[in-house]
Amino acid sequence: MAKKTLIIGGGIGGLAAALASSRIGIEVELFERAVAVTEVGAGIQLGPNVVKILHDWGLKESLVGVAAYPERLQVRSAMTGDELGVLRLGSVTIQKYDAPYVTIHRADMHALLLAAVQKQAGVALNLDSEVVGFTQSQEGVTLAVFDGREAQGDVLVGADGGWSRVRQQLLNDGLLKPTGHLAYRAMVPQSSLPERLRSQQITAWLGPKLHVVQYPVRGGEWLNVVAIVHGHTHGDPQNWDHSANAMELQRTMAKTCAPLQDLIAAIEYWRLWALNIRLPMSGAHEHGQGRVALLGDAAHPMLPYLAQGAGMAIEDANCLAQVLGNAELDVSAALKDYAARRWQRNARVQVGALRNGHVFHARGPLRWGRDVAMKLLGERLLDLPWLYSGG
Numbered sequence: 001m002a003k004k005t006l007i008i009g010g011g012i013g014g015l016a017a018a019l020a021s022s023r024i025g026i027e028v029e030l031f032e033r034a035v036a037v038t039e040v041g042a043g044i045q046l047g048p049n050v051v052k053i054l055h056d057w058g059l060k061e062s063l064v065g066v067a068a069y070p071e072r073l074q075v076r077s078a079m080t081g082d083e084l085g086v087l088r089l090g091s092v093t094i095q096k097y098d099a100p101y102v103t104i105h106r107a108d109m110h111a112l113l114l115a116a117v118q119k120q121a122g123v124a125l126n127l128d129s130e131v132v133g134f135t136q137s138q139e140g141v142t143l144a145v146f147d148g149r150e151a152q153g154d155v156l157v158g159a160d161g162g163w164s165r166v167r168q169q170l171l172n173d174g175l176l177k178p179t180g181h182l183a184y185r186a187m188v189p190q191s192s193l194p195e196r197l198r199s200q201q202i203t204a205w206l207g208p209k210l211h212v213v214q215y216p217v218r219g220g221e222w223l224n225v226v227a228i229v230h231g232h233t234h235g236d237p238q239n240w241d242h243s244a245n246a247m248e249l250q251r252t253m254a255k256t257c258a259p260l261q262d263l264i265a266a267i268e269y270w271r272l273w274a275l276n277i278r279l280p281m282s283g284a285h286e287h288g289q290g291r292v293a294l295l296g297d298a299a300h301p302m303l304p305y306l307a308q309g310a311g312m313a314i315e316d317a318n319c320l321a322q323v324l325g326n327a328e329l330d331v332s333a334a335l336k337d338y339a340a341r342r343w344q345r346n347a348r349v350q351v352g353a354l355r356n357g358h359v360f361h362a363r364g365p366l367r368w369g370r371d372v373a374m375k376l377l378g379e380r381l382l383d384l385p386w387l388y389s390g391g
């Protein structure tokens, strides 16, 4: 069993790893380059596979305080406004998967994990601590912080996001590539919207070369909206947060149905992200080597079209704690077990998200076929037992 884990990155993945490991008695030291642990103003969806883990970690009540629990996910045509399919959530999801489907502000999710981590004994959080490299040997791992500090441990976890420096040093397999997809994101108080635009359900609007997803967060008081379009941004791709031009988005949406145009026009401030990814994982080696593990976006950056990137980071964290807590395995064997247990599921989610990109943005006959299939099969297409049952 590992005695001390060094975690690089204090995003959702790194905090989840810190919580899961400290809960089973592993000492944790976490290094985050930012001076404060914060998150961007946007929402995320968490499938029941993820919420079940959070409940197991004792976070059910904290979730209830800040999350929203939509009763249904509705798919609509962005062009006609017609309903194409519905997935019942709420009690139906709980009955089937033993946990609800949740939507939550990223900052709330982050704060909830951070508060739980801070209550744990044996966790040290180091902010303003950019890690610049590491070494590993038979005996352990050592990391170096930009200001000359060093730390030693038994395991090093690279939870440092899509542009992971840990991955670069470990695998040297290049950087993220642009997908040509851009995400406009906005959050607005529902009270600031006209009654007809307020909503407590998840709605996905599908159109040619675009889709829009909206859902409630903050106990339903705010609406989160993400519009995905095709295009490119300029400037440093590692700075993934750009200010957005609302008029440009409105022009891109000009041929969509009136209710969707209405919603887009009602929102004044948008942020713009360029979506960058890697090819789906090709083997267990991409989850780490020796005493070093990769977790979350560092291991498997993906398009957000299955809404499971943070979810897979949380599943990784749960699995990592299980293997590290196994007294019969030494650290390298435990990390091999972790990689073997995680990579195929993560690759499957990456592939599924890519496929959804093609299906969501389909044009011509493919779009027609999609709409017919969704109308005929509805819930049978939208429900994903292989995913929502957990890894």
Ligand SMILES: Cc1cc2nc3c(=O)[nH]c(=O)nc-3n(C[C@H](O)[C@H](O)[C@H](O)COP(=O)(O)OP(=O)(O)OC[C@H]3O[C@@H](n4cnc5c(N)ncnc54)[C@H](O)[C@@H]3O)c2cc1C
Pocket: 008, 009, 010, 011, 012, 013, 014, 031, 032, 033, 034, 043, 044, 045, 046, 129, 130, 131, 132, 159, 160, 161, 162, 164, 165, 183, 185, 226, 273, 295, 296, 297, 298, 304, 307, 308, 309, 310, 311, 312, 313
């Ligand atoms: C538009 C969009 C919508 C999404 N929707 C969903 C959704 O609905 N559901 C879902 O589950 N996921 C969703 N995701 C995906 C999700 O946001 C990511 O998968 C998740 O945030 C990854 O978490 P992470 O901790 O692995 O990485 P990050 O969140 O990138 O965290 C990495 C952390 O490491 C720190 N760091 C980096 N380098 C260093 C270093 N050298 N030293 C120290 N610290 C370092 C960074 O500052 C950062 O805090 C969405 C993504 C996008 C873009």
